[in-house]
Amino acid sequence: MKKSLIHGVVAGLLSGVAGIIYLNIYQEALGVDYGPIINKGAIMGASVMGCMLMTLGYVALIKLGKQKWSGWLNILIAVLAFVSIIGPIGMSLPLDIEYPELFPGLVVPMHFFPAYAFLTIYPFFKQTNKS
Numbered sequence: 001m002k003k004s005l006i007h008g009v010v011a012g013l014l015s016g017v018a019g020i021i022y023l024n025i026y027q028e029a030l031g032v033d034y035g036p037i038i039n040k041g042a043i044m045g046a047s048v049m050g051c052m053l054m055t056l057g058y059v060a061l062i063k064l065g066k067q068k069w070s071g072w073l074n075i076l077i078a079v080l081a082f083v084s085i086i087g088p089i090g091m092s093l094p095l096d097i098e099y100p101e102l103f104p105g106l107v108v109p110m111h112f113f114p115a116y117a118f119l120t121i122y123p124f125f126k127q128t129n130k131s
Contacts, residue, residue: 001059007125008055008118012048015117019043019110026106032099034106043110050114074119081115 020040027033057073088107093100 003125004055004059004062007058007121008052009048010125011054011118011121012051012114013044014121015051015113016044016047018113018117019047022110022113023106030099030102032102032106034097034103037093037097037103038107047114047117051118054114054118077115077119081112084111 020043023034023038023040023043054077057077058070061067061069061073085104085108088111089104091103093103097103
């Protein structure tokens with residue numbers, strides 16, 4: 001359990017850092033400022049929360065002895081990452097924000113960062129059922 005918790009936190013932090021770096025690069029390259037809508041704290045918090053939810057899924061599989069189902073859990077994680085982009089694509093931005101059409105290009109990729117981070121470092125934290 002402790003190893004899974006560490007996995008979720010580390011993946012969340014990595015994902016959050018990647019999101020913040022992407023935010024800075026995107027805004028600097030395109031000369032936009034979405035600071036009133038999205039901030040670094042929100043990116044970090046959402047990343048950690050997403051990875052902790054994934055951790056709960058893996059912990060549940062371990063507790064139930066169903067680790068063979070991890071492939072299905074990975075598919076569910078990918079599907080949920082795709083579903084999560086519906087919100088930012090349909091979001092109405094305040095009228096005073098310049099270039100609102102560029103906003104989805106910023107936030108849509110970030111919705112995949114937690115899954116990428118979590119699944120990328122999973123082999124380093126993989127637990128086996130010792131029965």
